[in-house]
Amino acid sequence: MGSEEVLAVRAHQLAKRYRRRWALRGCSLSLPQNRVVALVGHNGAGKSTLMGLIAGLLKPTEGEIEVFGRRPSGTGAPVEVAYVAQQKPLYPGLTVAESLRFAARMNTRWDQDYAERLIRAAEVPLDGKVGKLSGGQRTRVALVLALGKRPGLLMLDEPLAELDPLAREATMRTLQEESRQHGIGVLLSSHVLEELGTVCDHLVLLGNGRVRLDGSVADLVAGHRVLRGDGQPPVAPGEIIDSSRSGHEQVLLTKRSGPVAAPGWREHTPRLNDIALAYMRNNDDDNAEVAA
């Protein structure tokens, strides 16, 4: 990461233990502002825990974390941070319009015009009761309530799960535009890996509570190659992150940036989800990579 980049989050050796179980350990990372960051990892990898620590809803057991240069309180989110948790914090008895008015009273930075514009774009009825909306519509409302706060960092825990493909595309586009036009940082946890590659600038991959990958998408893609062929792999075993078969061929995801000139082997540039899946499938610490 370039030294000129503004950081939304800096964590050093951050760790969180619930009773005797470590949910997050040795987590050191820097999340840039003005970027869309994908947070991925298997179920129970520690994504929600990391978000809770950044949001100031959880206290670290060990290590340090700074959000916009300050330590989160451990009792509530800083004003610059909007967090949409998996259980979306909505009042089912309010209409959408009432929910926006309530948010306006609770948030000093609230932008009502912008929130109404986003609700109209999402085609959610302003007079609809939140409790009667579909799961996807509730997600859109929760997102608008977060964006309307005009946060410096927006964190979304699994926002795409209940959205149809069109709503997913629209949501991702909104997040990307927000990040580019208003310079906000977006941290997005998701299991929908295919869509992340087109929108995210940065990837953090957690495995068993540890950071396995942390880097810009451009650097991660440039630092890996997919090799297809048969016979003896033309790279050192330590460079192979994942190996599978497709028909007669071996398919290797390798950690290297230079070309591989080997008869019988073809190479191509991986997609972000090829890289993420390979690391998730091979979830051991030997392959851990933390890009600067």
Ligand SMILES: Nc1ncnc2c1ncn2[C@@H]1O[C@H](COP(=O)(O)OP(=O)(O)OP(=O)(O)O)[C@@H](O)[C@H]1O
């Ligand atoms: N309140 C809690 N009390 C005890 N253990 C917890 C608590 N919250 C999470 N854990 C444990 O911590 C680990 C990390 O959980 P976390 O919810 O952060 O993972 P996640 O990556 O968000 O998972 P998912 O993709 O399933 O949402 C898991 O082993 C989980 O069981």
